[in-house]
Amino acid sequence: MTSWKCSNCGYTLEADAPPEQCPSCGERCDFIDVSCYIPECDTTTSGGVDERL
Numbered sequence: 001m002t003s004w005k006c007s008n009c010g011y012t013l014e015a016d017a018p019p020e021q022c023p024s025c026g027e028r029c030d031f032i033d034v035s036c037y038i039p040e041c042d043t044t045t046s047g048g049v050d051e052r053l
Contacts, residue, residue, distance in 0.1 A: 004031040 004018045005011070011024035018031030 002033055003035045005034045007032055 001014045001016060003012060003014050006022045006024060006027075006029045008022060008027050008029040009025040011022055012034065013019075013023065020028065022029050022031075
């Protein structure tokens with residue numbers, strides 16, 4: 001599953017696709033894919049989210 005971060009409030013969720021509206025702030029925001037895709041990203045401590053994004 002992909003980790004998505006709201007560009008408005010920073011809320012992060014896991015879903016196959018980003019929602020139309022943020023469940024946290026209620027706005028129609030752009031969602032950024034913050035999933036770990038590189039070996040340097042430690043998925044055991046970050047929960048699969050790239051903290052640099």
